[in-house]
Amino acid sequence: MDDSSQILIPDAFAALYRSPRTGRLTLPRDELAARHEFCEDLAQAMVEPARAMLFRHGIAEDEVLRRCHLGLIGEGSGVRADEAFWVACRLAELLEWSQPETPAVG
Structure with a gap:
């Protein structure tokens, strides 16, 4: 059996x-x-940097997620815009933070 078929x-x-x-x-x-x-x-790799950003800059969790999302939608990130938002949502889930608001389209 192919290993990829085991991935959920x-x-x-x-x-x-x-x-x-x-x-x-x-x-x-x-x-x-x-x-x-x-x-x-x-998303897993961003957990510790996001926590550090929260405490280092004294900003709210939603602002940390917004900044992470902005970085992900930037050129050269390796992800599409919809994947970037998924990563931000997954990051929030991993950190047990509230989900980010849906980004504006356009």
Whole structure:
């Protein structure tokens, strides 16, 4: 059995790659799994820097998440805009903080 078939991809992440018209995935499953793994690793790696930002700068949790999201949507981050928001949401979940507000579209 292929190892990638063992990876559980959250519905919220898979939804980023579903066609609104057909509901089918727009990426092969192995590519979807790779994108999810990259984004999950990114969120995990951001936990300690986010905590440090909270205490070092004395800012609110939502501001930390906003700044992290801004960094993720910047050029060269390696993630798409919708993945960036997913990473920010996953980061909030890992930190047990409130979920960030949905970013403005456009």
